[in-house]
Amino acid sequence: MEILYFSYIDYAVFTVMFGFSCIAGISLRSFKRATGSEYFKDDTKARVLPVALCLVASTVSGLSLLGFPSEVYTHGTQISMMVFSIMIMGIINNYVYLPVFYELQLKNPVDYLAIRFDEGTRRVASIFNSIGLCLSLPLIIYVPSLALTQVSGVNLNVIASVMFLICVSYATIVRMGTTEWLNAFQLAITVFALVIVLFMGIVSVGGVSRVWQKSMEGNRLEFFNMDLNPMIRCTFWSVIIGNTFSWLGFVAVNPSGVQRFVSFSSISDARRVLVIFVVLAILAKLVSCFSGLIMFAKYFYCDPLSMGYMTHASEILPYFVLEVASKCPGLSGLFIAGLFSTALNTMSVALSKIATDTFDDIIAPCRTREFSKKDANYIIISIIIATSMISVAAVQIIGRLGSLLELFQCAYGITGGPVLGLFTLGVLFPVANKKGALTGALVSVLVMSSIIVQHQVDIWNKSLVYNTKEMRTYGCDIYSFLSINTNSSANELRSVEHEEAFSLAKISFHYYYFIGTLITVIIGLVVSWITRKEKDSIKNPYIFSPIIHKFLRPVYVPI
Numbered sequence: 001m002e003i004l005y006f007s008y009i010d011y012a013v014f015t016v017m018f019g020f021s022c023i024a025g026i027s028l029r030s031f032k033r034a035t036g037s038e039y040f041k042d043d044t045k046a047r048v049l050p051v052a053l054c055l056v057a058s059t060v061s062g063l064s065l066l067g068f069p070s071e072v073y074t075h076g077t078q079i080s081m082m083v084f085s086i087m088i089m090g091i092i093n094n095y096v097y098l099p100v101f102y103e104l105q106l107k108n109p110v111d112y113l114a115i116r117f118d119e120g121t122r123r124v125a126s127i128f129n130s131i132g133l134c135l136s137l138p139l140i141i142y143v144p145s146l147a148l149t150q151v152s153g154v155n156l157n158v159i160a161s162v163m164f165l166i167c168v169s170y171a172t173i174v175r176m177g178t179t180e181w182l183n184a185f186q187l188a189i190t191v192f193a194l195v196i197v198l199f200m201g202i203v204s205v206g207g208v209s210r211v212w213q214k215s216m217e218g219n220r221l222e223f224f225n226m227d228l229n230p231m232i233r234c235t236f237w238s239v240i241i242g243n244t245f246s247w248l249g250f251v252a253v254n255p256s257g258v259q260r261f262v263s264f265s266s267i268s269d270a271r272r273v274l275v276i277f278v279v280l281a282i283l284a285k286l287v288s289c290f291s292g293l294i295m296f297a298k299y300f301y302c303d304p305l306s307m308g309y310m311t312h313a314s315e316i317l318p319y320f321v322l323e324v325a326s327k328c329p330g331l332s333g334l335f336i337a338g339l340f341s342t343a344l345n346t347m348s349v350a351l352s353k354i355a356t357d358t359f360d361d362i363i364a365p366c367r368t369r370e371f372s373k374k375d376a377n378y379i380i381i382s383i384i385i386a387t388s389m390i391s392v393a394a395v396q397i398i399g400r401l402g403s404l405l406e407l408f409q410c411a412y413g414i415t416g417g418p419v420l421g422l423f424t425l426g427v428l429f430p431v432a433n434k435k436g437a438l439t440g441a442l443v444s445v446l447v448m449s450s451i452i453v454q455h456q457v458d459i460w461n462k463s464l465v466y467n468t469k470e471m472r473t474y475g476c477d478i479y480s481f482l483s484i485n486t487n488s489s490a491n492e493l494r495s496v497e498h499e500e501a502f503s504l505a506k507i508s509f510h511y512y513y514f515i516g517t518l519i520t521v522i523i524g525l526v527v528s529w530i531t532r533k534e535k536d537s538i539k540n541p542y543i544f545s546p547i548i549h550k551f552l553r554p555v556y557v558p559i
Helices: 008-027 048-059 062-075 077-104 110-116 119-152 156-171 176-205 208-217 236-252 255-261 267-298 313-327 331-366 373-398 404-413 416-428 434-460 478-483 489-495 509-530 546-551
Strands: none
Touching: 008 331, 048 236, 048 255, 048 267, 062 077, 062 119, 062 176, 062 267, 062 313, 062 331, 062 404, 077 110, 077 236, 077 255, 077 267, 077 416, 077 546, 110 119, 110 416, 119 156, 119 313, 119 331, 119 373, 119 404, 119 416, 119 434, 156 331, 156 373, 176 208, 176 267, 176 313, 176 331, 208 267, 236 255, 236 404, 236 416, 236 509, 255 267, 267 313, 313 331, 331 373, 404 416, 404 434, 404 509, 416 434, 416 509, 434 509
């Protein structure tokens, strides 16, 4: 075992692939720039399979490709039970959320909240969505930067800074629709390279049966940990319950997903897309999880993380790709280029969304005069630059704040659950009113912020540490022990035991979305009942899920 870096061919492939992605996005740009909603508008119409592929690409990001394998490598396969969460999400979305959005033909789901409650509720939800995106941006930058650091040896901060400059330029000129299709194409290239590498990895360890055997010996096969203790990091219940709600947030009420679903001429086509998406998303997660088992079998006797070849578990996959693909020059470069390009497009879309929503929901309502299109564009670009700079600065601390999947749940857990709770109140509870909805969402954000911030503080101080499963190093050669500093952060993390911490902060991060949604719904219903008025019972049936239509009162406001 040795420290591995890109070959000259890998650098060449990486440069060509990444350069092609940038040129393709810029060449398809739209020079038309207006106010916020127009800046981000995309009227693309597409067929069933391409739309399903775009939806999968939006959820199978570089964060997922690196996060799931490292999760299985260090903590076992319990996370793979997420596939049941995806199935449940598909069923709930099909009967609860999708029919409402399709009937109203809403391009942006937050517009539903203006119809159901009022404009203020819509604006709050939009701001919450932007906050969630802002918190996730450092992760979007961190993942490809970490991978490129592992394979090139270039400092992480340097790579993140360069990516910041590229993203700012890219986000100001590339349309949302363009980047989504590029994202799907680049992800396909990345997955193609990964599948080849995984096949080579299976062959190198002696076949699938050998992978399974080593995984059993290493105690990595765990599917039904039925412990009900919510403090345990990963159990069957935390994965199923928590991720069902997080997937609903990412798919059922996500602007990109809703826009795609409602673009079809019939709801049957939209439901067909949902089915295809569920199947492909499940396959993608299973492949990602199995790749973690392949890596564990490969490094069964000599764990590179314990030996200090890397400082973060998420670097294992890039290291594995470099080692296994060494006999196929250029394949590693193709894989890393795909990760980098996908992250670039994802971040450019997120930056555009944050900037336009901030302009439309915060700046524009406070203006004293009408902005010209030129002024609006300058403001949006300024927001993009400021947000990017903050995100790059935040990259410096991510390495000390837990696993990628944990950080992802924390980033979206503060506002994602409350936003999902707002939609749930709207489509399922006729008694809910605007006062209850706003109160529930605000209380939920405050509670989730306190829980998640305390959780991260405890991790930073190492008073809360999730020990990984056993790693082996007795198969490493003597040169490895002499040349590598074994006192790495990985070893330090495994040696620290749980200490007393703020109790709520010890709840598994998988539950964050669920807790945020639950608080919003409960508080919202209580406040709505207290502040109820007779006119609150007169509703339009089409703004509610079909499953509760038979429970509605017979007096409606006509469309």
